[in-house]
Amino acid sequence: MKRFLLFIVFAAFVSPALVSAGESGAEILKARCASCHDLKGPAPATIRQLWKRDAPDLFYAGNKFRREWLVAWLQKPVRIRPAGVNYLRTINSTPTHQEKTKKGRKYDVLWGAVLKPLKHVTLSKQDAGAVADALMDLKPHTALVAGVTLDTSKKVSLDAGEVIFDKVYGCTSCHQIEPGYGGYTGAELYTAGKRLQPAFMLSYIKRPKNWDPKIWMPNLHVSPDDLQKITNYLILLSKEDFSESN
Numbered sequence: 001m002k003r004f005l006l007f008i009v010f011a012a013f014v015s016p017a018l019v020s021a022g023e024s025g026a027e028i029l030k031a032r033c034a035s036c037h038d039l040k041g042p043a044p045a046t047i048r049q050l051w052k053r054d055a056p057d058l059f060y061a062g063n064k065f066r067r068e069w070l071v072a073w074l075q076k077p078v079r080i081r082p083a084g085v086n087y088l089r090t091i092n093s094t095p096t097h098q099e100k101t102k103k104g105r106k107y108d109v110l111w112g113a114v115l116k117p118l119k120h121v122t123l124s125k126q127d128a129g130a131v132a133d134a135l136m137d138l139k140p141h142t143a144l145v146a147g148v149t150l151d152t153s154k155k156v157s158l159d160a161g162e163v164i165f166d167k168v169y170g171c172t173s174c175h176q177i178e179p180g181y182g183g184y185t186g187a188e189l190y191t192a193g194k195r196l197q198p199a200f201m202l203s204y205i206k207r208p209k210n211w212d213p214k215i216w217m218p219n220l221h222v223s224p225d226d227l228q229k230i231t232n233y234l235i236l237l238s239k240e241d242f243s244e245s246n
């Protein structure tokens with residue numbers, strides 16, 4: 001009887017809390033993500049701080065990501081940066097360690113053949129949705145994207161886009177536009193159109209250091225016309241199916 005009473009007490013007072021208290025997105029972020037990711041900002045202000053960063057900053061996630069992508073990725077995280085977040089630890093770019101591609105270009109080579117698959121927290125569908133909402137609320141850089149819009153009249157074909165991206169500005173030296181094709185320093189960009197908001201891409205490519213003052217992506221002084229074309233190209237590129245070559 002005593003036990004039964006205890007159960008009643010438990011059921012009445014404790015379980016509603018347990019059932020209804022599914023952690024909120026913001027709570028999950030604080031408890032399970034903040035140990036690695038910066039959720040408050042500002043971005044590293046010195047090179048020393050930059051090299052201490054082990055996970056991408058998320059404090060301006062709401063200005064950067066597409067929500068649908070976040071929800072999907074958090075349930076099935078995969079590596080986005082072929083050399084990891086901190087390429088100095090993984091890439092050896094001394095001349096003897098560069099490899100020539102079929103087209104004769106030279107690329108840096110990773111120390112190991114390929115980094116191990118990313119081990120990352122995986123969330124349930126429900127938690128991924130809640131966390132994505134909480135991340136989309138983090139918008140300290142709205143001023144950087146205010147009035148920045150994609151001009152879809154500047155669409156280009158994949159071939160024309162690749163010429164601008166690769167030959168004109170040399171973006172391929174740091175970014176992959178196909179799994180295994182391109183440099184290792186930056187994030188893969190064949191998925192950028194799915195991951196990133198167009199306004200973020202336009203603003204970041206125009207002046208990367210507005211977002212991340214010590215990041216090693218240079219300002220390549222992309223003309224306004226080419227900026228639109230490159231962003232349209234990246235969106236078109238991410239519609240390609242790369243699963244076979246993965």
Ligand code: HEC
Nearest residue numbers: 029032033035036054055056079080081084085118121131
């Ligand atoms: C042990 C450290 C660690 C923890 C804890 C962690 N992450 Fe990460 N996260 C990483 C690393 C490292 C990457 C970079 C993966 C890559 O690109 O190679 C990453 C990448 C991401 C990305 C992609 C961001 C981008 O700019 O490419 C998102 C979104 C993300 N994490 C969200 C979360 C969330 C939400 C949590 C908590 C539920 C979390 N992470 C917990 C280390 C961590």
Ligand code: HEC
Nearest residue numbers: 169170171174185186187201204205216217218220222230
């Ligand atoms: C010297 C190497 C380098 C070159 C050249 C370079 N980038 Fe980057 N790029 C980076 C690095 C490093 C980042 C930051 C990645 C990160 O946050 O981990 C970056 C980030 C980006 C991002 C945001 C990606 C993301 O997922 O956060 C875009 C878009 C981008 N670059 C486009 C370009 C374009 C377009 C060009 C050519 C005009 C270019 N980059 C040239 C190194 C480079």
